[in-house]
Amino acid sequence: MKSIPLLNTHINLGAKMVPFAGYNMPLYYSSIKEEHLAVRNNAGVFDVSHMGEFIIEGNNAKGLIQYISSNDISKISPGMSQYTVMPNENGGVVDDLIIYQLDEKKYMMVVNASNIEKDLEWIKKQNLKFGAKIHDVSNEFSLLALQGPNALKIIQNFTEKNLFSLKSFEHVSTNFAGYSDVIISNTGYTGSGGVEIYFPSINSNDIWNSIIGAENKNHILPIGLGARDTLRLEMGYCLYGNELDEKRSPVSAGLEWVIKRNEKFVNSNNLLKQIDEGPKERLIGFELLKKGIPRSSYSILNQKEEKIGVVTSGMFSPLFGKGIGLGYVQTKELKNIKKIRIDIRGKSEEAKIIKLPFYKK
Template sequence: MKNIALHTIHKSLGAKMVPFAGYNMPVQYEGVTAEHHTVRDSVGVFDVSHMGEFLVSGKNALALLQKVTSNDVSKLEIGDAQYSCFPNEDNGIVDDLICYKIKENQYLLVVNASNIQKDWNWISSYNDEFGAELKDLSEDYSLLAIQGPKAVEAMQSLSSLDLADIHFYKFKIGDFAGVENVIISATGYTGSGGFEIYCKNNEATQIWNKVFEAGAEFGIKPIGLAARDTLRLEMGYCLYGNDIDDTTSPIEAGLGWITKFTKEFVNHEALAKQKELKPEKRLVAFELDERGIPRHGYDIVDGNGDVIGNVTSGTMSPCLGKGIGLGYVPRILSKAGTQIQIQVRKKAIPATVVKLPFYKE
């Protein structure tokens, strides 16, 4: 197991550390529910330095990315970020990612920690045709997600940039916490606003300490990966390995909005046909109508007890106080208001298909 740059700090704060994607990561500090509400109500900080970063440069950088990603990278201006995925050749997804346009002919891709080597191999296999310059920066950079409705106010004293002027899925590069050339990105995985801060590993301790000094009066706290999961699920954000993987298509997963058929990309013809004919299964959101907690892998059943799908993500929502989840069902059962049942141990608990997000401010 590798240690992230701030490992010692997390241990000193009493974090419960667990192995995740090859790294020792802080899963919780004071408890999932308390940490969840800290982010929803004020501001918290996640260390997600296990994520991967690839720099793609050169005159053919855009052409390569147009080929391997589903979204239209040509639409990006400098300072824009874009959610996307790498489709594979079998109607599945290699990974989902965020693409940043740093400058002309230079892009930063942020990929899931568990897929760093897999993604690198995938992009490299297509780069023979394009000859873009690829650099894997994953081991050199730390990533802090400062999330919550008070993030802008709490962090403004740390930068000469106007943080309120960095709008959703935009970023700026500038000074932060006494460090120059930091990427300050108005992105995140919680649905409660805030920033993601990209810095070099040797800058992470200074930034972490100053973030907590500046945020002290706002009740800032460290937040673990467990609360990151409950927060993202309340928003209905997909988690790779659960809700999307090598066998699920972006069309099935409700990611048609990041799948642009205005260009040619890996497997675009098959995905366009799937969209036209409509997929046989769809990823849906559901709420339990009775008490219970749906979990990843639980069966979704019909009134006769026959298995019709599976839960891909589930939890007890801290904000809603009820069981919520995502799962794949036949398309005919994917409409909001449809009644399904979740097999929780020996009991089939009634549930209702709902529109996302679960959590609405």
């Protein structure tokens, strides 16, 4: 199993460690509920250094990215970033990711930890037509996500750059906690605001200690993967392996907004056809009307208790105090219905379809 640079720090903090995407990762420190609410109400710091980073550069870097990415990379410039998916040739998704434009001919792709090797192989295969330079720097960089309504106020003390001036999906390379060339990005996976910080792994301990410190004067909690998942689910954000995979279309997942029409890309004709004609299934959000916790792979039923879909993610929401979930339902079954049923261990429980996101600021 691979180790992240701050592994011993998390163990010393008493974190419950679990294997995730081949890494030994903190699931929680105190409790998922406490950490979840800390991010919604104050601030928390996540160590997500297991994520993968690729540098794509050269004269044909933009051409390669425009071909493998569903979104339109020409809409961003240095200092900006973009959420996108890499479609495969069969209608599904290789991965979802964020692309940062670092310079005129230099980009950084941040990919899911479970897909690092697969993504790299896929990108290199497509690059045979372009000849861009590709560097896997996943082991060289660490990533901390500082999230929550008070996150910016807390970490502003560590840099001269006015972080409040960063717009959504903008980033800057600046000094932070005494170190230069730290990338600070107005991005996140929680819906509570904040930034993500990329820096050389060799500086991990110093930067972590600056933020948290022995006395933790900033009152910022360390947050594990458990709360990361519950926070993203309250926002209705897709998780690769649950809502997205090699078979499911990004159109079905409601990601039409990251699919460009002006240039060809991998499987573009089929995806644009799906947008125009409508997909056969759609991702929905739902909440249970009584006690219960929906889980991935549970069946979604109509009022006749016939199976019409499947739950992809589910949990007990720490914020709302009820079971919520995401799942795919046959499009034809969604006409004029507001309620569905969830098969929870053989018992049919009523649920209400909710317009995403669940959490609205």
